[in-house]
Amino acid sequence: MQLTAHEHSTEWTVEGDVIQNAVLGIRAEPRWFSDGSVFAMTHHPAGEPIGSVVICPPTHAEVGRNQRRELLASWELAMCGYTVTRLDYRGLGHSVGNTEDMSFDTMVADVLDAASIVRPGWFIATRAGALVAAAAASATPESNLVLWEPVESGQAWFKEVFRASMMGALKRGEKGLSGAARLAEFERVGYIDVVGNTVGWPLYSSLADRTLSRELESFSGDAALVVQIQQKAALKPANEAIVAQLTRGGRTIEALCVEHNEPWWFGATPRDDVVLASVDAPEAITATVEFISRIGGHR
Amino acid sequence: MTTEEARFLDTDLGPVFMIATGDESATKSAVVCSGGWYVGSTNANRVLIRLARAIAGLGYRSARFDWHGAGQSPGHVERFSLGEPFGDDVVAVAKELGGPTTLVGVCFGSRCALEAAQHLDDLEALVLVSFPFPVGGTRTKRADQLGARDAVRSAFRPEVVKGLLDPNARRLYWKWVTLKWRAVKKRLFPSKAAPAKRVREKVADQTMSIPQLVKEVNALVQRDVRVLFLYGDSDGHYDHFAESAQEGPLAQLLERAGDRIAVHPVSGDLSGFATLESQERMISEITGWMAPRDR
Numbered sequence: 001m002q003l004t005a006h007e008h009s010t011e012w013t014v015e016g017d018v019i020q021n022a023v024l025g026i027r028a029e030p031r032w033f034s035d036g037s038v039f040a041m042t043h044h045p046a047g048e049p050i051g052s053v054v055i056c057p058p059t060h061a062e063v064g065r066n067q068r069r070e071l072l073a074s075w076e077l078a079m080c081g082y083t084v085t086r087l088d089y090r091g092l093g094h095s096v097g098n099t100e101d102m103s104f105d106t107m108v109a110d111v112l113d114a115a116s117i118v119r120p121g122w123f124i125a126t127r128a129g130a131l132v133a134a135a136a137a138s139a140t141p142e143s144n145l146v147l148w149e150p151v152e153s154g155q156a157w158f159k160e161v162f163r164a165s166m167m168g169a170l171k172r173g174e175k176g177l178s179g180a181a182r183l184a185e186f187e188r189v190g191y192i193d194v195v196g197n198t199v200g201w202p203l204y205s206s207l208a209d210r211t212l213s214r215e216l217e218s219f220s221g222d223a224a225l226v227v228q229i230q231q232k233a234a235l236k237p238a239n240e241a242i243v244a245q246l247t248r249g250g251r252t253i254e255a256l257c258v259e260h261n262e263p264w265w266f267g268a269t270p271r272d273d274v275v276l277a278s279v280d281a282p283e284a285i286t287a288t289v290e291f292i293s294r295i296g297g298h299r
Numbered sequence: 300m301t302t303e304e305a306r307f308l309d310t311d312l313g314p315v316f317m318i319a320t321g322d323e324s325a326t327k328s329a330v331v332c333s334g335g336w337y338v339g340s341t342n343a344n345r346v347l348i349r350l351a352r353a354i355a356g357l358g359y360r361s362a363r364f365d366w367h368g369a370g371q372s373p374g375h376v377e378r379f380s381l382g383e384p385f386g387d388d389v390v391a392v393a394k395e396l397g398g399p400t401t402l403v404g405v406c407f408g409s410r411c412a413l414e415a416a417q418h419l420d421d422l423e424a425l426v427l428v429s430f431p432f433p434v435g436g437t438r439t440k441r442a443d444q445l446g447a448r449d450a451v452r453s454a455f456r457p458e459v460v461k462g463l464l465d466p467n468a469r470r471l472y473w474k475w476v477t478l479k480w481r482a483v484k485k486r487l488f489p490s491k492a493a494p495a496k497r498v499r500e501k502v503a504d505q506t507m508s509i510p511q512l513v514k515e516v517n518a519l520v521q522r523d524v525r526v527l528f529l530y531g532d533s534d535g536h537y538d539h540f541a542e543s544a545q546e547g548p549l550a551q552l553l554e555r556a557g558d559r560i561a562v563h564p565v566s567g568d569l570s571g572f573a574t575l576e577s578q579e580r581m582i583s584e585i586t587g588w589m590a591p592r593d594r
């Protein structure tokens with residue numbers, strides 16, 4: 001696989017609302033699910049698809065950090081014969097709705113609605129999207145999972161969110177609230193400003209008490225890949241626990257450490273002294289495509 | 300439910316992904332241009348989607364799009380340079396929408412919008428948000444251009460120290476000190492990395508000169524195009540803009556243009572949209588400025 005070469009491909013042509021690349025043998029089609037509420041982009045292989053994949057992105061500021069990685073993964077998987085659909089949850093990206101109104105339940109509903117149409121054999125999910133995908137996969141028999149830097153629980157994710165919020169407040173010269181006072185204010189106002197991102201109370205109240213482990217209890221697939229993207233050579237205990245939980249009954253469960261420090265909530269400051277790369281941690285894509293191609297996943 | 304139309308558009312640099320919003324029969328159009336550095340058309344917290352939808356609410360057919368090589372658009376971009384704006388992407392989207400057009404650009408997008416403006420015959424208005432203003436020719440030297448002694452003297456001026464009670468001033472002060480520290484460090488420990496240096500040299504004159512900016516904006520004013528400069532008062536470029544607007548060619552242009560050029564500074568930082576408040580302010584300023592033309 002030559003990610004860079006594929007990204008450099010200039011063989012794209014526009015036909016109607018879609019684009020296609022004759023050299024890579026794929027085409028991309030924008031579409032809307034849930035009565036036009038949920039925006040998605042579907043990448044199709046040239047011939048008859050051998051399987052279908054749904055990508056559950058992360059949320060808020062993390063979306064931008066992962067979008068290009070998801071796009072390149074879509075191309076690579078489409079080149080291997082899969083139809084890949086990446087959606088924006090209602091309230092995020094191009095989908096309709098207000099960000100402060102989104103909740104864990106609306107996210108799962110959006111994914112299941114798309115899944116009922118594209119019938120995925122795989123879900124690829126990142127960060128808090130992992131909890132969404134775990135819930136969706138549990139409701140979609142025989143579907144498998146690839147989790148990129150999954151958050152272990154809603155609490156763990158919100159801990160990072162609150163930390164980012166506090167750092168944003170300090171940067172603005174404000175003190176910022178913490179602990180119970182912050183939660184009370186969050187509930188009263190209905191949202192908080194996390195370095196310029198709207199995080200709503202409905203998301204907190206529906207996600208905070210969930211854990212990845214519990215969402216995976218009903219998982220009936222037979223393969224999963226956990227990709228940790230951190231500046232660590234070994235799996236962190238939470239990911240080890242997820243791998244241990246999934247490893248039973250002849251399943252193929254694998255894990256990979258991609259040593260990269262992704263600033264999920266703080267966009268990289270453009271620097272004028274480096275040539276920028278459009279995607280970091282490409283190993284996550286390579287490993288995912290290799291794993292899905294090896295296991296298969298026809299539905 | 301949605302009235303949005305998502306599609307790809309052919310441009311000279313490859314397909315560009317765009318979403319048009321609003322009434323297809325609208326007689327006016329608006330193109331919203333995002334920032335650079337792989338920021339998609341949503342920008343932070345989908346602020347530009349909210350802006351595009353708010354503009355559509357004024358009766359325009361508006362569109363947002365991903366730069367080629369970013370977001371959903373295929374292609375590859377190695378670096379975003381203010382000296383090499385992607386005007387072609389903007390022109391293609393504007394021509395697709397047709398009608399008298401308003402271009403709205405943010406940061407790198409504003410540089411691209413200005414570039415595209417020269418090539419659109421039916422341009423009605425141009426909104427430049429946090430336009431990367433040239434630093435050359437201003438009276439005040441940047442921290443990294445001051446000598447060490449002058450920098451220390453400036454840093455400890457009584458009025459400066461007194462001003463640190465203000466959180467915004469503190470933030471700018473810290474930025475200023477960091478800039479100076481980097482310049483000192485660079486001088487003491489020069490980098491030996493040749494490729495990085497080569498890029499840096501290219502980047503040094505990325506921003507357009509003030510005379511060039513004045514010439515291009517003046518040409519638009521002559522065509523009766525309305526121009527809005529919108530800055531947050533904490534934006535890195537605002538100080539340079541405000542100072543240049545006091546005297547010299549820019550000041551003369553602003554004087555000559557009268558109400559065809561508006562300058563709206565708002566409180567906060569519009570270059571990174573680091574707060575919800577600054578996002579709302581931007582949307583409200585732009586829609587407020589665009590709305591009267593429809594009344």
